[in-house]
Amino acid sequence: MSKNHDQVYVIDANVFIHGSFQDLSRMYPRMLTVPEVTAELESTEAGQRFDAEQVTVMVPSDQSVAQVVDTVRDCGEDLSEADRRLVALALDQDATLVTDDYGVQNVAAAMDVSYTGFQREEIEEQISWIYRCTGCEKTFDPDGIQGNERCPVCGCALKQVPDEKDTV
Secondary structure, eight states: OOOOTTOOEEEOHHHHHHSOHHHHHHHOSSEEEOHHHHHHHTTSHHHHHOOTTTEEEOOOOHHHHHHHHHHHHHHTOOOOHHHHHHHHHHHHHTOEEEOOOHHHHHHHHHTTOOEEOSSSOOOSEEEEEEEEETTTOOEEOHHHHTTOOBOTTTOOBEEEEEEEEEEO
C-alpha cells in the first residue's frame, strides 16, 4: 500500500507498541488516535515513546460511535471501547484505520471504513458471527445471548461460530 501524505490514518495501540515513532511518522504522516489508546499506552514502553506532537488525539462523534455499536452487534464481534471508538473516528475523518486486530478489521469492513494491517495481513473475509450450542446445536443471534455462556434450551456451553462470510 503506498502512503499518501494527505491521507489521514487512525492508529490502534498495537501499532504504537510494535513500531518506532521515526518509522511510523514516515509511514503515516497524519496520525490520529483516541484517548482510550493513549490510556492503554501509559503504562507501557510504547507510552514512554508516544509523541503527542506527532499524533492528534481526537474524540469521535456520538453518532459514529452509535453506528459502530450497532455494527458490532450485527457482526457478533466483541470489541473494547477503544476499538469501537477507533472505528468511529476513522468513519468521522474518512481515514484509514491501521490495526492488526481482525475483529476491528471485520467491523470496519462491514461499515466500508478503509483499513490496513501493520504487521499482519488484512482479513480476506468479512464474517458475521452467531452462537451454537455444543449440546443441542441450536443457534442464537449475538443479540439474544447478552453475556450468557450457556444454552437457554439445554444448558450446554455456547460456542461462537461464523454465520456468513463475504469476500472483502
